[in-house]
Amino acid sequence: MDKSWINQHRLHPEYIQGVKEFIKFACENKPLLNEVTCPCKRCRNVKLVEKGLLGEHLMINGFLPSYTSWIFHGENLSSPVPHNVNVGQTYLNDGDETYEMLYEGFGLPPPSFIHEEASFGIKQGPDEKTEKFFNLLKEAERELYPECQKFSTLSFIVRLLHIKCLSGWSDKSFTMLLELLKDSFPKGETLPKSFYATRKLLRDLGLDYHKFASEPRNVRLGLAADGFNPFKAMNVSHSSWPVIIMPYNLPPWLCMKQPHMMMTLLIDGPSSPGNNIDVYLRLVVDELKELWENGVDTYDAETNQMFRMHAVLLWTINDFPAYAILSRWSMKGALACPCCNTHTRSRYLKNGRKLCYMGHRRWLNGGHKFRKASASFDGTHEFKPCPTRLSGANVLQQLGHKFKLNSKRQQSSKRNRKGKEKEENEDLGHNWKKKSIFFELSYWEHNLIRHNLDVMHIEKNVCDNVLWTILNVDGKGKDNLNTRRDLQDMGIRKALYPQKRVGNKYYLPPACFAMNNREKSLFCTLLKNIKVPDGYASNISRRVNLKQRSISGLKSHDNHILMQQILPIAVRNLLPKKVVEPLIELSNFFRQLCSKP
Structure with missing residues (x-):
């Protein structure tokens, strides 16, 4: 069967016709199976797909170029393994891909090319990499047992390992199978004794990667x-x-x-x-x-x-500060958000002398009502999508060669003045301070989630700031003179603009989200008299001061109970509906985040 179409472009007529013939061939040889192994470049004959989806995979991902002998789809091996072959000979055959795998694994050109170019080298004897290659080449030429014409030791082991991966065999069952085969084969067989001996044999080829998920005790x-x-x-x-x-x-x-x-x-x-x-x-x-x-x-x-x-x-x-230390992404400055990365939107508030991050509505669904609620936010509509989350490979690409572990630049960054360090990071266009030591783990860049924020820390900070704001606690709440001036500079919330009085005094109009003294007394009285089951929470009433109408000294679990259970009920009849609804939604968000799946 002509297989030259495999190397054609996916939209080429020959490739399309070849895919149809391959699907027909696979279905005819596997008539009783609903699923077959997929030879696309992504599945690589490891994953099973439905026959109806096989064509879609091959058209989108392309056909695996090295899969020219369709042994997993019913084609028989037609030629024996060559023996006593010199390095200069061309011995890659269509029936056995072992030799081709060896050359690809070591990144070597075909043997004919090696023979033509050998005269240009002047070094005597093989180096370490070449020595490993020759050792594996001997295994590829060694008979599985005397007078075996179909398999070599290496090709048989590779086939067994492939079946092990497809079927999910344990290492122990693989060793037991090897022991049975050694007893069954004629005298003089060359199989390894155990799975670990097999891995040792194939380690130089890069096939010693263990299937982590196959062992539940890992x-x-x-x-x-x-x-x-x-x-x-x-x-x-x-x-x-x-x-x-x-x-x-x-x-x-x-x-x-x-x-x-x-x-x-x-x-x-x-x-x-x-x-x-x-x-x-x-x-x-x-x-x-x-x-x-x-x-x-x-x-x-x-x-x-x-x-x-x-x-x-x-x-x-x-928490956020420790996140910065372990991930090496600085949580300060204009690009503080590690998820938005270089697409972080920030605005400097000159009166409050702090940065405000305004792009959070991008993470909502496309049709969410908050995207068009300009009056409730910064006076603008938000139609842009959320930034793409960076993979580990993207992070390493951003870091580049300048951020190697323990580089002189990183060791001397403490001695630089803060201004100089800030200018340098602005020139780089990101907030990376150093390459994380966890990238030394070979799998770290492939982890979908590398760093997590502790929800209890965030919930405590959010709950404290909500309580201080609705109770209008002096020096702790977010509503103050500088905040009102920043609102005036942004041109939003005109009803809250500060009004200048005699001298340097200002009058701050009451906000709809701030309680008056009567409402504060009712809210604190409710918390003072509340009773919960033993072990459910600490004695919250001890944290309430009725005379000063304030709450202080709450622990993380106290904030957890207040935020998710008590606060939505306590403010329902004390604050306007347009304030209560967002607070209830915020409470439901944390409740859903902490609930069992």
Whole structure:
């Protein structure tokens, strides 16, 4: 059958006709199966697809160029494995792709090209890479057993490993199969003794990648780090940074319990580690690399067996400052948002002397009512889509060669003046300060989510600011003279503009979201008298001051209960409907975020 169409353009008539003939061939040879392996460039004969979708895959992704012998779709091997072949001979055949795989795996040209160009080299003897290639070439020429004309040792092992991946065999079952085959084959067989011996044989070819998900006992890990002051006296400058690793193999109600958390580091000092945290994380990252690449022999008490356990770090969990330290994306300045990245929209408020980030409506659905609600936001409509989330490869591309680990530029960044460092980052067009040490993990750039924000930290900050704003707490709420001046500069919310009185005094018109004294008293009285089941929350009434009409000293879990359960009910009859509805939606958002799937 003519297969030259495989290398044609996907819109070429010969390619389209070839795809039709291939589908017909595959369906005729597999009439009882609804699904077949897909030889497109993305599936690579590993994934099963329905026969009806096979043509769509081949037209969109293209046909795998090296798949010229359709052995997985019913075609028989037509020619034996060549033996006693010299390097200068052209021995790539249509029936066995082992030799072609060897040359592709080592990035070498065809053997005829090697023979023609060999006279230009002057180095005597093969180098280390060539020596590995010749060793595998011998395995490709070695008989599987005496007088075997169909398979070599290498081609048979590759076929077995492919079936192992498709069928989800465990390493132990693969070893048991090898032992059975060694007993069944004639004397003189050359099969390896176990799965690990097989991996060792194919390691130089780059086929030693272990299928992580095939072993359910492999461990998925998460890393959390944050700093705190261990002394109650906040005037004492001190910082302790525990680095904790949690296993996600346990149920959700157990993996976050103290007995199952491992504190791998405790970074103690007068200040936070900052950019130097890589020095402390070096040992942790080295152990994570060892657990991923080689694994460790582990005893399984349930089955009373030893197995090779591997581990992978899925992500980190932090608050915003720790996120910046671990990811190396600065959470300050005009490009503070790590999700929007270089597309962050910011506006400097000259009276409040801070940056305000205005592009959050881009993350709403296209038809959401808030996109057109200009009066409720900054006076503009929002029709642009949200920025595309960066993959690990995109991050490495942004970093470039200037951000290598432990480079002189990173080590001397502390000595530079802040102004100089800011100008340099503006020239680079991003907020990266340093390349994260986690990129040393070979899989890190392929993780869909590398860093997570702790929802309890965010919920506490949001709840505190909502309470301070609706209670109009002096010095803590977001509604003040500078805020009103910034509204005036932006030309929005004219009813809230400050009104100048005699001298340097200003009158701030009451806002619809601020409670008066009567409403504050009712709100605080409700919280003072509220009773909850034992263990549901702490005694919130102790945090309420009826005389001053204020709340203080709330813990993270107190804010969690207030934000999701109590606040929507408490403000329902105290604030206008246009204020209550957004607060209820905000409460529902956090409730949905924290609920079980």
